[in-house]
Amino acid sequence: MTSTQLVLFAEPRQPRPAVELPVTLAGARPAHVPLAPLRLDFGPDEHLAEVYERAGDPADPAELRDLYVGRAEDMLGARAARPGLAERWRAARPRRSVTPEEILSSRATVRFVKEMFNHYFRDDLYGSLRRPGQLILSSGSVDEEAWGLPATVKDCITYALDRDWYGYSDSRGREPAREAVAAYESARLPGAHYDLRNVALTMGGTFAVHSIADFALTDRTTSAPALCAIPNYPPLVESLARRVGTRLVPTPSVGGVTSLAPLIEQLRPDTPLVLLQTAANPTGALVDEAELETLIRRTSPGTLVVLDECHEWLGPQPHWSPARAADNVVRVSSLSKNWSAPGLKVGWLLASSAFIDAYYEYASSSYGGPPSFFYTAIEVLARMERWRLQGRETAGPAELAEFESGYGLTVDGLGAAYRSYAEERAERELTLCRTRDEVTRRLLLPDTDVTAARYSINLAVGLRGYPDSYLAFRELLHRQNVSVFPGLLTFCLSGGLVRVTTARRWSELAPALSRMERFLGERRPAGSIAAEG
Known part of the structure; x- marks a missing residue:
């Protein structure tokens, strides 16, 4: 059989079995546990x-x-x-x-x-x-054997292997995958109009922040320190501190919301970079979105604001400020948490087209590019997540038209793969919330x-x-x-x-x-x- 005869989702694999819960939990509806403010x-x-x-x-x-x-x-x-x-x-x-x-x-x-x-x-x-x-109870990650990659995404990885798609590629990632991520992220952030020029695929969240720090801070001369909100993840903070003076800024959690007021107070016109998690590890507290908008608006054009969004999942769809798409903001996401795949080292960053253009040279000279082997998985995952976000219950001719003909996709095959993906994702979120x-x-x-x-x-x-x-x-x-x-x-x-x-x-x-x-x-x-x- 030649590669041109291979069809993506020709025989979609069965969805992952649902994780068994105790009878007392299996029928429970997820609800935020009401606790006194802390x-x-x-x-x-x-x-x-x-x-x-x-x-x-x-x-x-x-x-x-x-x-x-x-x-x-x-x-x-x-x-x-x-x-x-x-x-x-x-x-x-x-x-x-x-x-x-x-x-x-x-x-x-x-x-x-x-x-x-x-x-x-x-x-x-x-x-x-x-x-x-x-x-x-200290792993910080989802049990991959119980709630790992959806069967549909596994099919994409197998398909890429069968097609021998692991060669050289654009240092920002393959265009269809970047376009799919841009469409997904535009759907998540009202008012944002991302296209593929705003996306670079990366080797996971930690690597992305490390590369941003190396790219943006190496040889930069400034007397002002980078600002790092805490709590935070030590490898990310260390990647900043190796390159520039870094000031830790405690950001309190008040009633389940992270206040950025102390971070705003520390801003200077020559602050080179601000790093923060939009959902805090270890508390799961979401940033105050109004304060995040204030922070971004008050930074100078030369201050890079890096938003680590990797923990911002397993909760209601937040109402994000359009300021997250500002020209001096870089948003970082990965498959490690939301898709239970920390070992794949796959993710993306979103930024202005000017930043991505300059980052291309950095990526080309530093590590060549992300693993091309995962491009099909990223493309399919991003498209299907957008469809879920938009409330689409089925995948038909319109959804099929989003893909290149070279995949050999059919309406029936894509429809079955999407149903499987959506069911697995919904079941996973429900079970994890109940737990x-x-x-x-x-x-x-x-x-x-x-x-x-x-x-x-x-x-x-x-x-x-x-x-x-x-x-x-x-x-x-x-x-x-x-x-x-x-x-x-x-x-x-x-x-x-x-x-x-x-x-x-x-x-x-x-x-x-x-x-x-x-x-x-x-x-x-x-x-x-x-x-x-």
């Missing part, structure tokens, strides 16, 4: 400042890491895994006083958090603390502060009585063999906030939540519950 602040507290005050060199991130871990080991007592670091902490004495501003402006802080991020995964969770029977709701309810335990996520698969849980989140992680892992993600690793620089990922099968969640209940019951007496709506 304010979360993420700036450094005295507990963190103490590490800087005792360091021989507070500009040395490795020393900060060792002291921070050493203090946790000291507090663990006989359960310490690294007694040498505990002794090092006990031997340290205060040498100076440190202000929150000094911590937020220090290059060492960004690297220290990244070092703790590395230490958590490499040395602790998947290193010396790994034990049989651990229940992992998130139930985990939220189960975590309303004595002495916990739970943030009910409006978006994302993650919940932020404050464990009262814990002075830092890493100590909370270590004690829970030791006592109950359950892993949560310390808030410090998303630049939550105070308190005992941890992140719990809810997109796991109930066979894992149920025992993990029971263990957490036991842990909190034995750790401290019951208290009142403060939480967020």
